[in-house]
Amino acid sequence: MKVYSIHKLNKSCNGRSILDIDHLELEAGRIYGLLGPNGAGKTTLLNILGFLDQPTSGRLEFLGKAVRFQEKELLPLRKEIVVLDQYPVLFTTSVYKNLEFGLKLRKVAKAERERLIDEVLDLVDMASFKHAPAYNLSGGETQRIALARALALSPKVFLCDEPTASVDVENQAVIVALLKQINENKNITIVFTTHDRLLAAGLAHHTLVLNEGRFVSTSYENTFSCRIEPKEDKQIWCRISEDRGIFLSSPKVESPALKSRLFIDSQKIDLHTGQTMPGVTNCLPGKVVQLMEESGRIRVVVMVGFLLTVILTREKYDSLRPAIGDTVVVSIPQDAVTLSN
Amino acid sequence: MDIFVDSLHSAILLVFALDREMLAIVMVSLQVSCVSTILAGLVGVPTGFFIALRRFPGKAMLITVLNTSLALPTVVIGLFVYAFISRRGVFGPLDLLYTQKAIVIGQVILIIPLVSALTIAAISRIDERYRRTAMTLGANRMQTAWVILFEARFGITAAIVAAFGRVISEIGISMMLGGNIKGFTRTMTTAMALEYDKGAFSLAVALGIVLMTLSFAMNILFHFFQGKYRT
Numbered sequence: 001m002k003v004y005s006i007h008k009l010n011k012s013c014n015g016r017s018i019l020d021i022d023h024l025e026l027e028a029g030r031i032y033g034l035l036g037p038n039g040a041g042k043t044t045l046l047n048i049l050g051f052l053d054q055p056t057s058g059r060l061e062f063l064g065k066a067v068r069f070q071e072k073e074l075l076p077l078r079k080e081i082v083v084l085d086q087y088p089v090l091f092t093t094s095v096y097k098n099l100e101f102g103l104k105l106r107k108v109a110k111a112e113r114e115r116l117i118d119e120v121l122d123l124v125d126m127a128s129f130k131h132a133p134a135y136n137l138s139g140g141e142t143q144r145i146a147l148a149r150a151l152a153l154s155p156k157v158f159l160c161d162e163p164t165a166s167v168d169v170e171n172q173a174v175i176v177a178l179l180k181q182i183n184e185n186k187n188i189t190i191v192f193t194t195h196d197r198l199l200a201a202g203l204a205h206h207t208l209v210l211n212e213g214r215f216v217s218t219s220y221e222n223t224f225s226c227r228i229e230p231k232e233d234k235q236i237w238c239r240i241s242e243d244r245g246i247f248l249s250s251p252k253v254e255s256p257a258l259k260s261r262l263f264i265d266s267q268k269i270d271l272h273t274g275q276t277m278p279g280v281t282n283c284l285p286g287k288v289v290q291l292m293e294e295s296g297r298i299r300v301v302v303m304v305g306f307l308l309t310v311i312l313t314r315e316k317y318d319s320l321r322p323a324i325g326d327t328v329v330v331s332i333p334q335d336a337v338t339l340s341n
Numbered sequence: 342m343d344i345f346v347d348s349l350h351s352a353i354l355l356v357f358a359l360d361r362e363m364l365a366i367v368m369v370s371l372q373v374s375c376v377s378t379i380l381a382g383l384v385g386v387p388t389g390f391f392i393a394l395r396r397f398p399g400k401a402m403l404i405t406v407l408n409t410s411l412a413l414p415t416v417v418i419g420l421f422v423y424a425f426i427s428r429r430g431v432f433g434p435l436d437l438l439y440t441q442k443a444i445v446i447g448q449v450i451l452i453i454p455l456v457s458a459l460t461i462a463a464i465s466r467i468d469e470r471y472r473r474t475a476m477t478l479g480a481n482r483m484q485t486a487w488v489i490l491f492e493a494r495f496g497i498t499a500a501i502v503a504a505f506g507r508v509i510s511e512i513g514i515s516m517m518l519g520g521n522i523k524g525f526t527r528t529m530t531t532a533m534a535l536e537y538d539k540g541a542f543s544l545a546v547a548l549g550i551v552l553m554t555l556s557f558a559m560n561i562l563f564h565f566f567q568g569k570y571r572t
Contacts, residue, residue, distance in 0.1 A: 052473055075481055083477040089470045092492060102478035153478065 389460025415513030463496020
């Protein structure tokens, strides 16, 4: 069953398109990780899915019905969804009253409210805070109470804006475990935004990448700011770090700016074991710092003066078997590189 | 210096003896100021709330006008209201002049802009996330507005306290519209002015002490409640 269907949805602000989605469908009971750099449109999309913001144009369907962005129509829809802010706020009253707020609005009976509040406080391991003032809690505790406040309402969809960004490692693990648990036990659809690919890979059933308001099939990783320096033989040098960069032929660049943005497609990068590859341009030696399995492929992060992500097929990985700390060489073909101003 | 010390001594005795005349004056002042503050709160808080949350053409101009009217002299308001409620005025037949009601009308006009402007400031300081949180938890517009009002409660209370302080210490309106009638419209400030004119400072200083004590007590009470919710 589809929770959301999006068709040609656009959101513009001051004439600038900040979200432009041609087609997207989200299935019920799944966890979706929304990845992308700052300003990619992740939070805007989350707000539209949470009916807190409306698109400029396009069609959004919720549970098979087209959504009309009018206050009267949105109110019952909002009761099926909860959006959890990146930095959630609790009302300046007690923890109990915070948890009771949404339940009261839904006219849940007093005894049932009490039971639900106890249940969700147990779930987030904060039962002893039931009558504590909410304005004295730490960041991690606030995040957990905000999570409990949302869960008490048993929403069909739970939209989390960077749920672990504002908490320490201990609370991160608690929140990730909680999200998994509520998805499995209560079959709640979860959509969360993050910059953390590791979190997305570990938690999400599906990962979606937004870049400049559009869904892209490639990773947003390997995007660097670079300084362009003209070289001989119609070549330019894209300096990424102090002594590392990439040579490109001039026709690749139409009107080179002094500073530019460079994107390297992680799937087109080649990885070799060993120290060097003589005679090949754009060969950068480095060390493997991270290995991760993701949807049947292997993500290798190599420190080549800057962190570069390489996606390997399972076969390629089996043939090379790189390990953490191994010295490797990455070769970057010209067609893997895109320059934008 | 001797006059001041003697007056202060007599004034303290008057205060502790709970002098009847002094108490009657204090009661009139409190009665008029409380009614004015309540009425101004009932009008000013919703007005400020509406202006702060709504977008409409001329909003910035309206806020500028409100801020400007904070500096409105009490005698101008006194004169303005007098023109309406004097015998020859539009509301002359209502016989309001030199009554407590007349003082209340003038004082309400004086502090509505103050309450509105401070409410606007209090509401504007509330984090946008409170509105979004209330909405995502299922609140309708009224319930969301109530949440914002609740979160701004200290700022709004401060507005009310400031308005009370303004009216209890004003003299122009009380004098011009109340007429300083003993036991009826004589307030602390008009009594102090009269006693000063008579050269009898004891009651004036005693009323001054009460006035300052009242203002101090109001602020202490406000800070006590505010302190409870400070993180």
